[in-house]
Amino acid sequence: MKKVLLIIFAIMSCTMFAERSVIDSLQNELNNTDKSILKIELLFELAKEYVEIDTITSLEYCDQALQLSDKMRDYHGRTISYKGYIYNLLGNSEEALTLLSQALYQFDTSEDITLKAEIYKNIGNIYAELQDHTKSLEFLNKALIIYNEIDSILDQSILHYLIGNAYEDQDNYKQALENYLITLDLDEELNDRSEMAIMNYIIGGIYNNLSEYVKALESYYKSLALYEELNDKDGIADSYNAIGNIFQTIEEYDTALEYYHKHLDIQKELGNKSEFSISYNNIGIIWDDKKDYDKSLDYYLKALEIDEELKNQEGIGTIKNNIGIVLWKKKEYNKAIQYLQQSLVISKELNDIWATANTLTNFAEVYISMKQYSKAFTYLDEGFQYAVDIDARDLILESYKIYSKLHSKTNNFQKALEYFKDYTCLKDTLCTTSVRKIAAIQRVHETEEKEKENELLRKDNKIKDLQIEKQKNQRTSMFIVILLVFFFFLFIYLRYQEKKKENRLIIENSKLITSQKEQLDQALGKLKEMNINLEKKVEEIKISRERLRMLNKIIRHDLSNDFVVIKSATNIFLKTSDTTVFDEIRKRVDRSLKTIADYREYESFIDSNANLNEFEITELINRIIINYPNIKFDIKGKCKVFADDALDSVFTNLIQNSIIHGNSSKINIIISSHKDLCKIKFIDDGKGIPDEIKDKIFDEGFVYGKHGHTGIGLYIAKQTVENYGGKIYVDDDKSKGAVFVIDLRKAIETK
Numbered sequence: 001m002k003k004v005l006l007i008i009f010a011i012m013s014c015t016m017f018a019e020r021s022v023i024d025s026l027q028n029e030l031n032n033t034d035k036s037i038l039k040i041e042l043l044f045e046l047a048k049e050y051v052e053i054d055t056i057t058s059l060e061y062c063d064q065a066l067q068l069s070d071k072m073r074d075y076h077g078r079t080i081s082y083k084g085y086i087y088n089l090l091g092n093s094e095e096a097l098t099l100l101s102q103a104l105y106q107f108d109t110s111e112d113i114t115l116k117a118e119i120y121k122n123i124g125n126i127y128a129e130l131q132d133h134t135k136s137l138e139f140l141n142k143a144l145i146i147y148n149e150i151d152s153i154l155d156q157s158i159l160h161y162l163i164g165n166a167y168e169d170q171d172n173y174k175q176a177l178e179n180y181l182i183t184l185d186l187d188e189e190l191n192d193r194s195e196m197a198i199m200n201y202i203i204g205g206i207y208n209n210l211s212e213y214v215k216a217l218e219s220y221y222k223s224l225a226l227y228e229e230l231n232d233k234d235g236i237a238d239s240y241n242a243i244g245n246i247f248q249t250i251e252e253y254d255t256a257l258e259y260y261h262k263h264l265d266i267q268k269e270l271g272n273k274s275e276f277s278i279s280y281n282n283i284g285i286i287w288d289d290k291k292d293y294d295k296s297l298d299y300y301l302k303a304l305e306i307d308e309e310l311k312n313q314e315g316i317g318t319i320k321n322n323i324g325i326v327l328w329k330k331k332e333y334n335k336a337i338q339y340l341q342q343s344l345v346i347s348k349e350l351n352d353i354w355a356t357a358n359t360l361t362n363f364a365e366v367y368i369s370m371k372q373y374s375k376a377f378t379y380l381d382e383g384f385q386y387a388v389d390i391d392a393r394d395l396i397l398e399s400y401k402i403y404s405k406l407h408s409k410t411n412n413f414q415k416a417l418e419y420f421k422d423y424t425c426l427k428d429t430l431c432t433t434s435v436r437k438i439a440a441i442q443r444v445h446e447t448e449e450k451e452k453e454n455e456l457l458r459k460d461n462k463i464k465d466l467q468i469e470k471q472k473n474q475r476t477s478m479f480i481v482i483l484l485v486f487f488f489f490l491f492i493y494l495r496y497q498e499k500k501k502e503n504r505l506i507i508e509n510s511k512l513i514t515s516q517k518e519q520l521d522q523a524l525g526k527l528k529e530m531n532i533n534l535e536k537k538v539e540e541i542k543i544s545r546e547r548l549r550m551l552n553k554i555i556r557h558d559l560s561n562d563f564v565v566i567k568s569a570t571n572i573f574l575k576t577s578d579t580t581v582f583d584e585i586r587k588r589v590d591r592s593l594k595t596i597a598d599y600r601e602y603e604s605f606i607d608s609n610a611n612l613n614e615f616e617i618t619e620l621i622n623r624i625i626i627n628y629p630n631i632k633f634d635i636k637g638k639c640k641v642f643a644d645d646a647l648d649s650v651f652t653n654l655i656q657n658s659i660i661h662g663n664s665s666k667i668n669i670i671i672s673s674h675k676d677l678c679k680i681k682f683i684d685d686g687k688g689i690p691d692e693i694k695d696k697i698f699d700e701g702f703v704y705g706k707h708g709h710t711g712i713g714l715y716i717a718k719q720t721v722e723n724y725g726g727k728i729y730v731d732d733d734k735s736k737g738a739v740f741v742i743d744l745r746k747a748i749e750t751k
Helices: 002-031 036-050 055-069 073-089 093-106 113-129 133-149 153-169 173-190 193-209 213-230 233-249 253-270 273-289 293-310 313-329 333-349 353-369 373-389 393-409 413-576 581-600 617-625 646-660 713-723
Strands: 613-616 632-636 640-643 666-673 677-684 727-730 739-745
Touching: 002 036, 036 055, 036 073, 055 073, 073 093, 073 113, 093 113, 113 133, 113 153, 133 153, 153 173, 153 193, 173 193, 193 213, 193 233, 213 233, 233 253, 233 273, 253 273, 273 293, 273 313, 293 313, 313 333, 313 353, 333 353, 353 373, 353 393, 373 393, 393 413, 413 581, 613 617, 617 632, 617 646, 617 666, 640 646, 640 739, 646 677, 646 713, 713 727
Parallel strands: 632 666
Antiparallel strands: 613 640, 666 677, 677 739, 727 739
């Protein structure tokens, strides 16, 4: 123990001696100079040295510098900015901002734009520390404009890094990435290998947050290579850990474990206790993914013990979330909720949006297992919104999967299927291509590592071979030189003969190419025309298929419901011989037949807009209203439009809606001709359309009232009219009855 105390005392003495030595040197230089500017610079250097030793003495040196600069108008602003810098080092951000703002005012008319940029940068940094990112970005961008003007590459690099950092703190990863990439380009221009390694590592983290795993892995491997070149063990360890994270994400668990253990070995060698926790946590996640929950929990508890000892709140929050997940999988639900709740409190205190969204999503999983579906929906909705806000595609993917499970549990199978499709589509996008590319990158990296080892062996052998070859080369060098001279002149002669032959061929080929080019241009013109026609046909087929899909989906849904009822009624009859069920069977059979009959009139919708012809609206309506002898019609006006046979179904649908839903006895149809369109109004004397559904009646599947059937009629009418280049809508002018208005392109009559 005494030896330990002596060693500590010796280290402290050496440190204090070193600081004292610097202070004494500055003090001697200050005493031996008469130059005011140099005195001010020395006083601030002394103030910086005393920041950690004696706050009062540090500020006294600042005040002495300010007194000297009072008589120096051009230097006074610089001195105020120095004092602001000292206050910031002392942790007094408010006073630092006040002094830097005063210094900035002094420089409004100054020509020293470099110092002005430095003040902008310092103010931006202080606002960043205060978490006021809007103000921080405002001042950092002002500094960047100046550094761009004076073409200071190093300062541009620093500013883009600080701006990227501000965006990253706001979880705006795309803007952060844009600035970090610029920083990397500038560091490469400066050939700063250390900064290049750091930026590649940071950029890899941003790509990881954006779920672009291939790019993330490429950046991490670049960072690892640079750190190995610099022999920076901390950097190498961090790169191993980051690469392990990527392989874990794409479920390459054995490879991930290999990198995590490499990270842990180096950190144990360096004695970085805080990094032990990271390794233990990551290894625990792997064992969780491999479903060895007891081993996973052992590693998590090791990590938690270290983070609690170090009071690392971010680490504690992360690990408690992970412990909650393991306890959920072990079906210890109450304990799981306790750990997740503690994690959620910490992540919200730290304003960590990703961690908050992740924990909320995990809550949903636990409550699904406990069959508390309402709570599951509440937590999942909140977590999903956070994930969407920061474009965290990994969390969005997980949310889709849980939504599908939750809707399935609550018997909403259509919603469950929709979310499962979203999940499958996004997963295929994120993983399939990425896994193949990442595997290729890994193989390249392993090949490069083996190649380095082989290169070292080859170099050793080459040194030995060179000594032997040197002796042989001396004997054969003269012979080679003579032989080369001979072949050189032979080459020149043969090349000359070949050149003459080539010139003749070039002239002949030029004529042939000109002729072939003319033929090719003609063929290309025809091909382009055919391609345009083909694209139009393909688009028409796509539209028809989509309409057919929609009609097929609805008729399958309606008929399936009727057949299920018929089947159930038949089973009841077989068991009970109750003949009353035949009424329900007949009713359902009639309903199915009516559904099939209804959809016959929608067949023309599939081929709508294929070929538009001229139609006289009055003639078409007169043919339709013959089928409704009990309804009074009043038709005014005439107009010709471009349409097809599907227009008959549109008018028929509107008339049937007035009769069935509006209980109308009279329908007025007003046709008016305008400059380039025809306006057709259907005005009935029915009960009208409630205001709350006017915006919904044209939606696919919308059903209202006891007479609602499929919810497809008005939707198809709207799609048909829009395919003609027109529109259909409800007019709010009338206080009684319903008013539907259709605008269609007018057919221009030729004289």
